[in-house]
Amino acid sequence: MRTQVAIVGAGPAGLLLAHLLAAEGVESVVVESRSEEYVAGRIRAGILEQSTVDLLRYAGLGDRLDREGDRHRGIHLQWPGERHHLDFVDLVGRAVHVYGQTEVQKDLVAARRAAGQQVVYEVGDTALHDLKTDHPSVTFTQDGEEQRITADVVVGCDGSFGPSRSALPSPSTWARTYPYSWLGVLADVAPSTDELIYAWHPDGFALHSMRSATVSRLYLQVPNGTAPEEWSDDRIWAALRDRLGHGQDGWAMTDGPITEKSVLPMRSFVQSPMRHGRLFLAGDAAHIVPPTGAKGLNLAVADVALLAPALVDLLRKDDTRLADAYSDTALRRVWRCTHFSWWMTTMLHTGGDPFDEQLQLSQLRWVTSSEAGATGLAENYAGLPIGF
Ligand code: DHB
Numbered sequence: 250m251r252t253q254v255a256i257v258g259a260g261p262a263g264l265l266l267a268h269l270l271a272a273e274g275v276e277s278v279v280v281e282s283r284s285e286e287y288v289a290g291r292i293r294a295g296i297l298e299q300s301t302v303d304l305l306r307y308a309g310l311g312d313r314l315d316r317e318g319d320r321h322r323g324i325h326l327q328w329p330g331e332r333h334h335l336d337f338v339d340l341v342g343r344a345v346h347v348y349g350q351t352e353v354q355k356d357l358v359a360a361r362r363a364a365g366q367q368v369v370y371e372v373g374d375t376a377l378h379d380l381k382t383d384h385p386s387v388t389f390t391q392d393g394e395e396q397r398i399t400a401d402v403v404v405g406c407d408g409s410f411g412p413s414r415s416a417l418p419s420p421s422t423w424a425r426t427y428p429y430s431w432l433g434v435l436a437d438v439a440p441s442t443d444e445l446i447y448a449w450h451p452d453g454f455a456l457h458s459m460r461s462a463t464v465s466r467l468y469l470q471v472p473n474g475t476a477p478e479e480w481s482d483d484r485i486w487a488a489l490r491d492r493l494g495h496g497q498d499g500w501a502m503t504d505g506p507i508t509e510k511s512v513l514p515m516r517s518f519v520q521s522p523m524r525h526g527r528l529f530l531a532g533d534a535a536h537i538v539p540p541t542g543a544k545g546l547n548l549a550v551a552d553v554a555l556l557a558p559a560l561v562d563l564l565r566k567d568d569t570r571l572a573d574a575y576s577d578t579a580l581r582r583v584w585r586c587t588h589f590s591w592w593m594t595t596m597l598h599t600g601g602d603p604f605d606e607q608l609q610l611s612q613l614r615w616v617t618s619s620e621a622g623a624t625g626l627a628e629n630y631a632g633l634p635i636g637f
Contacts, residue, residue, distance in 0.1 A: 250398045252277055252398060254402050254564075255278055255386070255400035255404070256403075257387060257412070259368050260354070260408065260533075260549075261354055262553050263281070266557060268364075268366075272308065274565070277366075278367045281368065281371070282411070285358070285370050289351065295350065296547075298630075299344060300635050302314065304554050309360070310356050317348070317352070319459075320344050320345075321346070322337060322339075323336040323344075323627070325445065325446040327449070329450060329494065330494075330497065332498070334444070335626060340627035369391060371391070372396075376388050377412060377416045380525055384401070385399075385403045401564055402563070402564065404560075405530045409533050409534065413534050414520060414534045414535070417522070417528075422518065423519045425518075425591065426514075427516065427598070430472070430474075432485070433466070433468045433513055435466055436508065438463075438503055438505025439462060439463055439465070439503065442457050442459075446493055448492050448494065449599070450599065453469065453471070454470040454541075454599065455467070455488070475512055480510070485507065486502075517538055517587055517591055518537040519535070522577075522580075523576040523580065524572075531552035531579075532552055533545065536583045536587065541590060542593040542630060544589065544590050547586075548582070548586050555575060556575055559574075585629070
């Protein structure tokens with residue numbers, strides 16, 4: 250098989266890249282080790298930055314997002330006895346949208362299917378070859394048969410465990426693991442809040458998010474190594490009520506049937522450069538952020554928004570300038586989001602150290618009472634412009 254761009258990974262980064270390239274007349278083939286159903290069913294965060302929403306609309310992928318997504322002006326930040334609303338629209342003129350990654354994925358699959366995009370699911374033994382030449386290739390097995398795609402460029406959108414990341418010979422890497430995880434649940438109950446609540450609590454962080462008017466998404470800080478079975482539904486609701494302040498100033502949390510329960514590890518990881526010859530990396534293949542602040546999908550979209558025009562210039566005009574700048578340009582934003590995700594995480598998660606707790610509370614008071622503090626959070630949360 251021969252194509253212009255071989256894309257490894259059919260998650261949001263890979264499919265959005267295929268979509269943006271096709272709009273400029275560049276053809277691609279996508280390969281994916283998982284099944285279509287598995288990729289579609291993966292539950293991820295649900296907050297889209299303003300620039301992500303703008304890009305999806307520009308790419309013709311905004312119809313259902315505009316109909317079913319929910320625009321939020323800001324978030325609530327709280328600690329025992331106090332809840333404060335930060336209004337991003339007032340502070341920085343940008344909002345966020347609540348629209349699950351699973352929904353973005355469905356829209357991308359439908360759009361690429363309608364356009365006749367070739368996506369090969371459930372491939373095995375994916376390997377990358379000849380990346381330092383102008384005819385790189387990807388080999389894999391499909392139904393037991395060996396296949397090869399020869400291309401002008403290969404893009405790794407295959408996450409932190411895929412083969413693309415390890416195809417770079419000697420990258421620099423930076424990593425941080427955190428001494429806590431999140432227990433995440435989906436519940437069939439109307440959210441008890443209009444906008445998300447991020448709660449600091451001596452027992453640990455809690456987050457009240459949502460997916461729709463009838464589905465709530467909730468998270469609790471738990472120790473590393475926690476198994477979801479250790480948390481009965483009753484125990485989860487009791488902890489959420491305590492940490493989110495049920496009964497404070499008349500606020501009440503409504504519980505309901507829990508339909509999904511899982512534990513998420515938290516880590517930061519950055520790999521540089523994001524290019525090796527004719528291989529480019531985008532999304533989780535190059536960087537991982539802890540979930541606090543919901544930057545993972547937004548960062549993958551920002552990578553792809555930079556990479557698509559760079560590949561179009563490279564392949565259609567033989568102009569290498571944007572492709573040569575891609576890694577450095579993308580990494581500037583990656584490090585901004587890496588810092589922001591680390592900062593939100595360390596401000597909100599408790600570890601039992603009384604000195605740290607006082608620093609966290611002081612930081613929270615500053616962020617919620619000073620316009621300078623609030624603006625810094627709002628600018629990062631609602632998202633910097635794509636070219637930042
Ligand atoms: C969600 C996840 C996050 O990490 C976050 O900061 C906000 C929302 C979510 O899954 O809805």
